[in-house]
Amino acid sequence: MLNARMMSMIAVALIAGQLIIRGWLVATGNFYWDDLVLIARASSNPILSWEYLGHSHDGHFMPAAFLLAGVATWLAPVNWALPALTLIVLQAIASVAVWRMIRVIAPAARAGALVALAFYLFSPMTVPAFAWWASGLNTLPMQAALAWIVADAVGLARGDIDPERRRAVWIRSTVVFVVALAFFEKSLFILPIAFVAAVLASGAGRTALTATLRAGRELWSSLAVVTALWVVVYFVTADPFAGNHSVGQSARLVWRSVNHAIVPSLVGGPWEWDRWTPGPPTGFPATWMIVAGWLVLAAVTWWAVSRRRGAVPIIAFAALYAVAAQIPVMWNRSSPETAVALAQHMRYLPDTALVFAIAIALLAGARSTTAPAPERRHSAEEKSPAVLLVPVVAALAMVSAVVSLVSFSASWRDNPTGDYLKTAVATLHDNAEATLLDQSVPLEILQPVVYPDNQISRIFGRVDPRPEFGTSTDRLLVLDTAGNAMPGGVTQRRLVGAGLGNCARPEVSGPTRLALDGPLFPWPWTVALSYCATRDGEVEMKLDGGQAMRVTVRLGLGSIYVRLDGGGDAISIRPVTAGLRLHTGAGRVGEAVEARFVGG
Template sequence: MITARRAGAVAVALIAAQLVVRAVLVAWGDFYWDDLVLIGRASSHSIVSWDYLAHSHDGHFMPGAFLVAGVSTLIAPVQWWLPAATLVVLQAIASFSVWRMIRVIAPRQLGWGLAALAFYLLTPMTVAAFVWWAAGLNTLPMQAAMAIVVANAVILVRDRPDERRTRRLLIGAVVAFVVALLFFEKSLFIVPVAFVAALLVVRGGTHPAPEGDVDYRRSPLTQTFVRARTLWLILGGIFVAWTVLFLATSTATAGSHSIGQTFHLVWRTVNNAIVPSFVGGPWSWSRWTPSPPMGFPSVWMIVVGWLLLVAVVLVTVKVKRGAVAIWVCALGYAVGAQIPVMWNRSSENTALELAQTMRYLPDAALVLTIAFALLAAAPRDVGAHSADITARARPVAAVGMVGGVLVAVSALVATMAYGQSWRDDPTGDYLANARASLAQMDGKTMFDQPVPLEVLLPVAYPNNMISRVFGGLRKRPDFGNVTDDLQVLDPEGRLARGAVIGLRTFSPSRGSCARPRIDGPTELPLSGPLMDWKFTVGFSYCADRDGVVELRLEGGSPVEAPVRAGLHALYVQLEGHGTDLRIRPVTPGLRLHTGDGRVGEPAVAALVP
């Protein structure tokens, strides 16, 4: 039997190795999709306002995640090193919390407990939600809190500690639960998971009953509730209150849903994501930018995963008392926890490959880890043949160790393959180029524009605009609607001279530069009508003096723009519609002549015909 000290040293080494691998993954990565949405909201709102913290982000209520994202944006706007460090630190907290939980559940079976820890540390089920900052801010606090609450609940119902320690355990569990809820509403699942884990510990316990203690005559369910009633009542109250708050603020149920699509997504999650992970898969990942990587396990990996799962279940059911209940609860959670998530994603247009991104599985991996710890701690079935079990223990252990090493190597292969696929993304290069480009425009005026489709799709508007994504930078242009030097970012994020794609054009005004005729309200006819939209107007002009002119489209607000004496160019963004551009000198005595003009969208000049 491995000693607690040696087990602790091995656990620390395993966690350190995991953190090195995870650090490599985040070093390969960068911001992705929702990360930029969080940054965009942080740069356009007060990060301590309710409007910012309580925003329903894709159906999630996550004020804690918004706060961390806001603080990170203030400290190091659009710089990956701080979010990367945040992920590694959160992972360290979660991993050590899981090891503490395993030691609490199975203090006499630390060898098997280390195997359970290795599963949690290495399984590909936790990788996808780790490298993605927005997802990691959701799930890593949940993992840490679930481990803390489960461990504290088990101590309360099994060991019945003294009053002082009980108070510490209660406070620790409640604080962990509330913190997890601040980051992810799915943390509500912590309460039933902790209660069931504590119940299974009591149900399978072998502690002799103290003489005269009537508590041991009660059912395991009653014992579990009574021994930690204060914990369950507090957590239950928070559960109900937070559920009401979530339903009042979230848009999770919006949109169309399909029962059939939900079933297919859940099955795909189980068969193509969870089951292959039991053998360390999948090894193959494919990415359709801008989607995250999707795992495509080989058929043999799925088959071997099912066979291994069935074999482990049959063996543990035969030799461990209470194994059936443990497996029913664990596998029931692994499947059942996917139903609400996939229901919210079950529109007719949802691709089944969504289930193979594996970003919804970290909590399922942790629940399976809890199950492995419970199985390790469970006593042997008295109906089993002890002599046969003892005789076969060593070869079975040897086979299990070899198999475990192979699965660990397989999991590392899958993790590195995922990291390489995740690395194949244009976002990081675009952001780096854009930061440098915008710094060159510091103090100047630049028109707003969306980031490329490969970085963030228009459905994220207005958080897909560069004024939102880069709004927190110290050195950047002022984003306005008037400039005499049109500069834009090209698809790689580099600064380029801009021009207007002419959806409509207009001819020169009456007169000439020598005899400018615009000295009052004037309408410049367009080559065709405009629908109601925001347009960029670009034209050359000659003015007889410095001054200000006013421009507007029908139905839109007027915009004032400065002009300079002589021949120059002017670019103005206007909202509205109609068949003409209206211009009026504001400065008394100002006269000007306008040349050919275009009304449309700004673009890289080299690409405009």
């Protein structure tokens, strides 16, 4: 029979084991996609400005997550060590909060409480969101807050909290709730989860509902007010309905999430993770894992309904949340182009895993239908085969979950971002005296859909020392796909014809339009232009619809590379320095790439 001290030791060992495994996972990982978007915004905005903190990121309102990302970027720009440490610390806080919650929900339970904890700690449903920094900044604070508030709500509902401490408890939980919302708007689910958990922990029926409302009236009132205010703030600052959506696609995504992600995770699956860069790893559970998951779910449901009082609403609560929580997420991702495999990324499921842990704790703490008295219940449980069977099954599921995590880690490491960033930072240090034109990072790192946050000037904006990111240079350097500095050239999207004059008789003495051999659509273009100048000075260049840029030219023959936004069928140019005249030679308008791709 487990005593309290032994339970605590096992719980500490489980949490420590989780953190060691998760530490290895993040130590072998690196930045990915949205992580660089957060870094880019933190590098191009004051981190305490509302423009940065209040930015709607892909429909998310997450000022606290932005703040944490901004501080990490300010302290250690493009350095994975600090974000990795952040994830471990947040996970430790969440894991301890979950164990506290389980002990409040099921104070007399022993093996069942440890099973609930182990399920949360090692469930594959919590892994992908943890490994991805941007996602972990959202979900880990929500998990910690959910566990903390559920524990307080259950304590209030059961009358376990002294009247003198009630005010401090509900104020504390309200503050925790606000903090969680500041990290992730999905934390709005905390209120209904906490209320239902408190009702179920108090017993079934209308009496429990009324008693829970009365016992925690201050908590429910304060959380409801915060929820209402936050919903208003969220819809003012974010745009969750942007894009195309489909009811049919949403339904397919929700079903795929349940059948191919949640259900196999009950037996520690999937064991196979594949990745197509730049997408995240996708889990592919074997058919036997899906079948086994459904069988485990059916067996647990049968056992709970036949052996535990009030099991039906507990099972219904967990099942309803597992489905309902996926609907808004999948609706937001349900464009016609979305593949159903998106649901198998599993990064939207950490809160579902925690709700399942709550349900397990509630079932463990519920009274037996065959031994209602506490002393008879413990005696019956000591003699029951389940006392031996449950830990064995839980241990096998944990081993299976570790296999899944190792497979996920191998897929997660198949990511070129870390090597690119490391090489690029070293390159920038070595070329700190140069001037670089802005350029996009490689497509396998970030794609143009996130422009301008895919530009090197934004991602590496806080790196020091580094070159100046300018709009013009007479020596074009670019970063190659590995992050090394290479001589640059300009692709031939459009050609610029040579001027009609020559070096002896320069034709550009005032505003002039240099005709292109075809029109350009509005875009950030790079112009390569040769010239002959009568003196040192500045000229102004622009494309239609874009901003004019000042460019330095030197006496005699030279060439310039200029970054211009805009479009049209000509480049406008005019000397700014008095007495400066130019003859322009042939040029190109296109993208800045390695010179070897354009023949120099």
